[in-house]
Amino acid sequence: MEEISVSGMVLKSIQYREKDKLIHIFTVELGLITAILKGVSNNNAKLKYASQPFCFGKFELVKNKEFFTVKNVELIDSFFDVTQDYNVFALCNSMLEVCHIILKPGIISEELFLILIKSLDNIFYKNIPANLAVLKFHLEFLRLIGYQLNFDSCDSCGLKFVGDIKFNFDTGTFRCANCSNGKLISKLEFTVLKNISSTPFDRLHTIKFNSDCIDACLNLILKNISFRLNTKIKSINV
Numbered sequence: 001m002e003e004i005s006v007s008g009m010v011l012k013s014i015q016y017r018e019k020d021k022l023i024h025i026f027t028v029e030l031g032l033i034t035a036i037l038k039g040v041s042n043n044n045a046k047l048k049y050a051s052q053p054f055c056f057g058k059f060e061l062v063k064n065k066e067f068f069t070v071k072n073v074e075l076i077d078s079f080f081d082v083t084q085d086y087n088v089f090a091l092c093n094s095m096l097e098v099c100h101i102i103l104k105p106g107i108i109s110e111e112l113f114l115i116l117i118k119s120l121d122n123i124f125y126k127n128i129p130a131n132l133a134v135l136k137f138h139l140e141f142l143r144l145i146g147y148q149l150n151f152d153s154c155d156s157c158g159l160k161f162v163g164d165i166k167f168n169f170d171t172g173t174f175r176c177a178n179c180s181n182g183k184l185i186s187k188l189e190f191t192v193l194k195n196i197s198s199t200p201f202d203r204l205h206t207i208k209f210n211s212d213c214i215d216a217c218l219n220l221i222l223k224n225i226s227f228r229l230n231t232k233i234k235s236i237n238v
Contacts, residue, residue, distance in 0.1 A: 002063040003071070006030055009116065010055040011100045015041070021051045022067070024100060025059060028113050032103035035061055035068040047073055053096055054079040056117070079120050088123070091134045094222065094235040095119060098141055101229055115140045118201040128204050131211060132196070135218045136204060138225060139197045147172050147228055151194040154179055165190050167220060169227050183220070192217050 008027035016022040019041040025033050040051045049055060050073040057075045061068040082092050095116055103109070119137040122128035142148060153160050155173035168175050168182035174190070175182065192209050196217075199207060222233050 003061065004029075004063065004068075005058060005060050006033075007058050007076075008033075008056075009096075009113070010050065010053050011096045012053060013051045023051055023070070026096075026099050026103060026113060026116070027059070028110055029108070031106055031108045032100070033061075033068055033105065035059070035070050036064075037070050049073075049075065049078055052078065053093065054082055054120070077120075079124055081124055082120075088130045090235050091130045091218075092120065092123065094233055095134060095137050097233055097235050098138070098225060098229070101231055102141075102145060109144065112141070112144055115144075115201070122201060122204055126205065129211060129214070131214045131218055132204060132207060132209075135214060135221060136196050136199070136201065138218070138221045139193070142172075142221070142225065142228075145228070147224075149193065149197060150174065151190070151197065156180070161190075167224075169224060172224050172228060185220070188213055189217050189220070193221075 006027040006029045008025040010023050011026050012024040014022045016036060019039050021037045021040050023035050023037055025035055027033055037047055037051050039045055040048055047070065050057065050070060055075070056077045056079065057073045059070055060072040062071055082089050099112065099116060115137055119133045122133040123130050139149070150173060154176040155171060156175050156179035159176060161176060164177040165185050166175055166177055166180040166182040167185050168180045174185070192213055196207060222236060226233050
């Protein structure tokens with residue numbers, strides 16, 4: 001049997017048989033894989049922590065016919081504090097959810113993995129508000145899948161934005177009021193999205209906007225992602 005070692009994060013855990021669990025791991029080396037944690041439902045299971053979403057570590061695996069089997073996990077971070085606040089958990093889980101939706105076996109994206117880690121690091125170690133860091137993640141996610149937002153000019157007529165700005169969900173783009181019947185976006189929301197989009201992860205501490213406005217922007221972007229991926233983001237009500 002082939003033995004391999006990968007670095008990754010658990011995106012999802014599913015009960016499998018009586019005492020085992022299947023975990024979906026976003027790995028740097030192989031993309032999304034499914035692995036079995038044997039006996040992990042026992043109270044004293046030594047790898048119980050590895051069945052939890054957000055478990056980030058080095059996984060020692062054995063390749064079987066259907067799945068990998070986890071032999072051992074060297075924990076790098078459990079991001080344990082994510083469970084202490086339901087709202088923070090829901091926000092962070094939306095990142096895992098879109099990763100799980102977009103990734104398929106064999107699709108490798110080191111950059112997506114990196115922005116996921118950077119986002120969690122900003123929230124739990126740099127005291128960046130969760131809604132801000134998660135919004136940055138989803139804006140970067142859109143860029144990675146080829147739908148980066150254009151803040152310079154109307155997507156339809158090409159003119160620079162002057163008056164009212166609307167978001168067109170059919171195209172996932174900003175348009176002037178003359179070219180779209182979409183959702184009207186306030187100038188502040190447009191500015192927030194533009195600034196966060198252009199600010200690197202290590203400079204997010206310089207962003208100072210009202211939390212309610214950031215929430216509104218996040219709601220807009222999650223609706224756009226749901227439309228793009230033709231699915232509902234279940235982690236957060238949008």
